[in-house]
Amino acid sequence: MMAELKKYKLGEICKITSSKRIFEKEYVDGGIPFIRGQEISDGSIANPSSEFLCYISPERYEELKKNYGVPKKNDILITAVGTIGNTYLVEDNKKFYFKDGNIIWFKNIKKEVYPLYLLFFMKSPFFNQQIEYSLIGAVQKALTIVMLSKIEISLPSLATQRKIATVLSNIDRKISVNREINRNLEELAKQIYD
Numbered sequence: 001m002m003a004e005l006k007k008y009k010l011g012e013i014c015k016i017t018s019s020k021r022i023f024e025k026e027y028v029d030g031g032i033p034f035i036r037g038q039e040i041s042d043g044s045i046a047n048p049s050s051e052f053l054c055y056i057s058p059e060r061y062e063e064l065k066k067n068y069g070v071p072k073k074n075d076i077l078i079t080a081v082g083t084i085g086n087t088y089l090v091e092d093n094k095k096f097y098f099k100d101g102n103i104i105w106f107k108n109i110k111k112e113v114y115p116l117y118l119l120f121f122m123k124s125p126f127f128n129q130q131i132e133y134s135l136i137g138a139v140q141k142a143l144t145i146v147m148l149s150k151i152e153i154s155l156p157s158l159a160t161q162r163k164i165a166t167v168l169s170n171i172d173r174k175i176s177v178n179r180e181i182n183r184n185l186e187e188l189a190k191q192i193y194d
Helices: 058-067 115-122 125-135 145-150 158-193
Strands: 006-009 015-017 032-035 076-079 087-089 103-107 152-155
Touching: 015 145, 032 058, 076 115, 087 115, 115 125, 115 152, 115 158
Parallel strands: none
Antiparallel strands: 006 152, 015 103, 076 087, 076 103
16 A cells, blocks of 8 residues: 655745845955855756855854854755756755855755655656746746745655655766766777877
């Protein structure tokens, strides 16, 4: 007998919010990485160079942490403008902050929800269809906190969520390894050709 799935709105299972505004004049040459939407890609924080393009001071970061909170392990970020829907699951408690309006923050995820399962839901065609439906007719395409709060998710038991997330995670890892092998083969073929 299959267990019943319970439906929730995303706003019922976590707090959906954004960061506090950081002004360009607050950027510094080094310190705490400041992430913008274009730096979230393929489930990770990506940057073409080894360094981030923007930073805030450690003092400003500590002020934000004390007064408003900062991203921590198992929080999820999703890009809200430009390339909409790129997700990132915070895997550790490394220090960083992010741009308000460009990225939406899922935090305080209820204990009945496995964060990796929620991440895979947010990568699903079903979730993306709901986003697309919400964006139809909008002049400036952008996700909003209100819009995301209303999206429904069906949750199996926590144990089932873990099993599903583990299987999908293993598949993602294999796909990533295959992409890397293909990149290496292309590079080798180019070297041989040259």
